[in-house]
Amino acid sequence: MRVMKWSMIALAVSASTSQFAMASSQEESKGFFEDQSLNVLSRMLYMNRDFKNETDQSYREEAGLGVRAIYESGFTQGTVGVGVDAFALGSARFDGGSGRAGNGLFAADSDGDLEKTQSKAGGAVKFRLSDTVLKYGNQFTSSPVFSTDDSRLLPEVATGTLITSNEIKGLELSAGRFTSLSNQTGMGRDSINGRDGVTGIRNPGLTSANIAGATYQFTDNFVAGVAASDVEDYFKKKYINLNYTLPINEDQSLNFDFNGYDSKSQGQERGGDVDNRIWSLAAAYSIGAHKFTVAHQRSTGDTGYVYGVDGGGTIFLSNSVQYSDFEKQDERSWQARYDLNMKTYGVPGLSFMTRYITGDNIEGIGGEEGKEHEWDFETKYVMQSGPAKDLSFRIRSAFYRSNDAVDPSRNDNNDFRFIVEYPLSIL
Numbered sequence: 001m002r003v004m005k006w007s008m009i010a011l012a013v014s015a016s017t018s019q020f021a022m023a024s025s026q027e028e029s030k031g032f033f034e035d036q037s038l039n040v041l042s043r044m045l046y047m048n049r050d051f052k053n054e055t056d057q058s059y060r061e062e063a064g065l066g067v068r069a070i071y072e073s074g075f076t077q078g079t080v081g082v083g084v085d086a087f088a089l090g091s092a093r094f095d096g097g098s099g100r101a102g103n104g105l106f107a108a109d110s111d112g113d114l115e116k117t118q119s120k121a122g123g124a125v126k127f128r129l130s131d132t133v134l135k136y137g138n139q140f141t142s143s144p145v146f147s148t149d150d151s152r153l154l155p156e157v158a159t160g161t162l163i164t165s166n167e168i169k170g171l172e173l174s175a176g177r178f179t180s181l182s183n184q185t186g187m188g189r190d191s192i193n194g195r196d197g198v199t200g201i202r203n204p205g206l207t208s209a210n211i212a213g214a215t216y217q218f219t220d221n222f223v224a225g226v227a228a229s230d231v232e233d234y235f236k237k238k239y240i241n242l243n244y245t246l247p248i249n250e251d252q253s254l255n256f257d258f259n260g261y262d263s264k265s266q267g268q269e270r271g272g273d274v275d276n277r278i279w280s281l282a283a284a285y286s287i288g289a290h291k292f293t294v295a296h297q298r299s300t301g302d303t304g305y306v307y308g309v310d311g312g313g314t315i316f317l318s319n320s321v322q323y324s325d326f327e328k329q330d331e332r333s334w335q336a337r338y339d340l341n342m343k344t345y346g347v348p349g350l351s352f353m354t355r356y357i358t359g360d361n362i363e364g365i366g367g368e369e370g371k372e373h374e375w376d377f378e379t380k381y382v383m384q385s386g387p388a389k390d391l392s393f394r395i396r397s398a399f400y401r402s403n404d405a406v407d408p409s410r411n412d413n414n415d416f417r418f419i420v421e422y423p424l425s426i427l
Helices: 002-014
Strands: 037-051 059-072 080-095 117-129 132-139 157-165 171-182 209-217 222-231 235-249 252-265 275-287 290-301 332-341 350-363 369-382 392-402 412-425
Touching: 080 132, 117 157
Parallel strands: none
Antiparallel strands: 037 059, 037 412, 059 080, 080 117, 117 132, 132 157, 157 171, 171 209, 209 222, 222 235, 235 252, 252 275, 275 290, 290 332, 332 350, 350 369, 369 392, 392 412
């Protein structure tokens, strides 16, 4: 992995003599206030999960509204630009009592009841030199080895330093160090803890995570990336991505996407004795309004893939879907997916998706082979014009089944979500 990373950078540097932009982003800065923006996103989410065989709590149902306001200043003019980012997050519960909690929309109070409202705010200072930006403070991240999750009402928030450089055309380099991570219902600074996938016990939360990554756009159709992380007293990870698109004609194309992780525990092994290698390869054929995708994913090693303390979104794999990630020890899984964009048929903004994933060869309970499968349906409509332009309605439904060797208490689950989002640009 390391050899590939540095050879990629060397290739980019040797080929970039004539690729520098005429003017850097900092040279084109208009000013702190002139380039500022303020965006507000409102998200209403209703979610229920029906665990057919769980004895403690078989049904979970919650609904609420989450609102986030994100302010981003421009950079001051000069050699080194200075700016700030800030956010305010808030949520309100519509439905869901203590007997139906557990979907991760709201935290519970000391009495075990779900909070009626939650809020938090934060910010970061940023500096820009040429096309390199350094940011310190609270931020949202999307690295394949450290990614904040946004699958509920409010996103996770990381605290630390991140530097991103785009000095060479087509090449992006990044490096960072993060020292805390708050989960989607945790209003505190460092609340990202929970049961890990290996030991089943609670971990004490993030200590520190050092990350680095590089992506390079070799051609218009081929991009590759590598990344690595060192999460103190948990594990080290390496990641690679290769993505290639083969145009056939104006209406047809083939896309191939490969993702792979190599994880190994270290230090106090707070996430368990992790030893995993997992990869996925997806091939997608697009023709007009239709897209057909097949994917294969395979996990090897002494454990399954583990993530969470490094961000709930840190699983860039094809078969990580609505409910299951198909990431268990020795698991092999296949996916077939179909997407339809109704714009071609005169209904712009309306889309459908369905997929079926099946996994087997899992190192299950008692040494038996574990098997699981999931069938997902999704439809979404986005308003195209008028006062409610960009207002979207989305339905997600998943039917998950597994045998007792995977988890006898949760081997049948129906997951349903209804999501309404309205983005608003104020500045």
